[in-house]
Amino acid sequence: MALHFPESEFSARRARLMARMAEEKLDALLLFAQESMYWLTGFDSFGYCFFQTLVVKADGSLTLLTRTPDLRQAKHTSTIETIAVWVDRLNADPAVDLRNLLSDLDLLGMRVGVEYDTHGMTGRVARLVDNQLTNFCEAVDASYLVSNLRLVKSPAEIARVVQAAQLADIAFDAALPLIGPGASEADILAAMQSAVLAGGGDYPANPFVIGSAADALLCRYKSGRRQLSETDQVTLEWAGVSAHYHAPMLRTVLVGEPTARHRELHAAALEGMRAVEQVLRPGHTFGEVFDAHAKVMDDRGLTRHRFNACGYSVGARFAPSWMEHQMFHAGNPEVIAPDMTLFVHMIIMDSDRETAMTLGHTYQTTDTAPRALSRHPFELIAL
Numbered sequence: 001m002a003l004h005f006p007e008s009e010f011s012a013r014r015a016r017l018m019a020r021m022a023e024e025k026l027d028a029l030l031l032f033a034q035e036s037m038y039w040l041t042g043f044d045s046f047g048y049c050f051f052q053t054l055v056v057k058a059d060g061s062l063t064l065l066t067r068t069p070d071l072r073q074a075k076h077t078s079t080i081e082t083i084a085v086w087v088d089r090l091n092a093d094p095a096v097d098l099r100n101l102l103s104d105l106d107l108l109g110m111r112v113g114v115e116y117d118t119h120g121m122t123g124r125v126a127r128l129v130d131n132q133l134t135n136f137c138e139a140v141d142a143s144y145l146v147s148n149l150r151l152v153k154s155p156a157e158i159a160r161v162v163q164a165a166q167l168a169d170i171a172f173d174a175a176l177p178l179i180g181p182g183a184s185e186a187d188i189l190a191a192m193q194s195a196v197l198a199g200g201g202d203y204p205a206n207p208f209v210i211g212s213a214a215d216a217l218l219c220r221y222k223s224g225r226r227q228l229s230e231t232d233q234v235t236l237e238w239a240g241v242s243a244h245y246h247a248p249m250l251r252t253v254l255v256g257e258p259t260a261r262h263r264e265l266h267a268a269a270l271e272g273m274r275a276v277e278q279v280l281r282p283g284h285t286f287g288e289v290f291d292a293h294a295k296v297m298d299d300r301g302l303t304r305h306r307f308n309a310c311g312y313s314v315g316a317r318f319a320p321s322w323m324e325h326q327m328f329h330a331g332n333p334e335v336i337a338p339d340m341t342l343f344v345h346m347i348i349m350d351s352d353r354e355t356a357m358t359l360g361h362t363y364q365t366t367d368t369a370p371r372a373l374s375r376h377p378f379e380l381i382a383l
Helices: 007-023 034-041 069-077 094-104 123-133 145-149 155-178 185-198 213-217 260-279 286-299
Strands: 028-031 053-057 062-066 082-085 111-114 138-141 209-212 232-242 245-255 311-313 341-350 355-364
Touching: 007 034, 007 145, 028 034, 028 145, 034 053, 034 062, 034 145, 053 094, 062 069, 062 094, 069 082, 094 123, 111 123, 123 138, 155 185, 155 232, 155 245, 155 341, 155 355, 185 209, 185 232, 209 213, 213 232, 213 355, 232 355, 245 341, 260 286, 260 341, 260 355, 286 341
Parallel strands: 028 111, 062 082, 111 138
Antiparallel strands: 028 053, 053 062, 209 232, 232 245, 245 355, 311 341, 341 355
């Protein structure tokens, strides 16, 4: 099998999940999130764009229901013992195959958790599944059961995120010499992605973001490339990726002499990062991290220009997003614990003056102060 972790690692994860299922009094769990399947078994595929679910029983047994193309994929990349295939055909309803499988697994009338909040569960799939589970078993929403177990990383997972962070640094190293008047966004983007892949990394779960001039105020990838002007701003958001584990970074790089507004916004972003580092520690909550960020921005009169979140948990994720569920936003009660891997960002977008400024990288939490996983400083970069 092509596993990224030793089987003992997967056995420990399965034991943690079984204990949590016992607490929730679940007889079985239907996993639709690819990252859940990957975390639990190593199953590595993009087949979740079709109907696919992993049935986990309270006794720890695993049964995957998938299509033919993922039969060999699962056998080669996972610890899954039993694989059932639903057949592609006109008007196929794989939820019927699921119900029959659950019946064969003696789950009639049992309490079954379902991962609804995932990109592997479309609205249509949810309706098909609910139609089949009604009057068959007690189906309950268990969208965040595995997601929450994944928040604290094992030493082996930490090693993957550290490697991902090193790849993110290398990607930035590749980008910086290319940034200047007349530079092509395409060349910068190609160099960054090439550096990650050449370093043994993977494709990211969402595209790298690059935008210059007015597009530097965007925080999503958009199609189209331009050449940089004599005086310009370039916002980059990217991630190093190792075995699907992500370590994102974020920077706005200037071309030419920085404006006074750029300097002002950089000072605010830097102060925000330092404030967050003081509360990115065990005992504080995700909500308190956001509050520290918001106070700095609001005290500087930047409320209209800041975002309503300043980061999120990261780990192994699949398209279309490298963000895990838990985010730094107002009121989030999730408590920070050691060995979480958390991406913190400061994003200030002044649309009135078309001025962008961003900072961000990934941290590992410890018993005390957080450990920054990037070697790049937060200095203002003007090339």
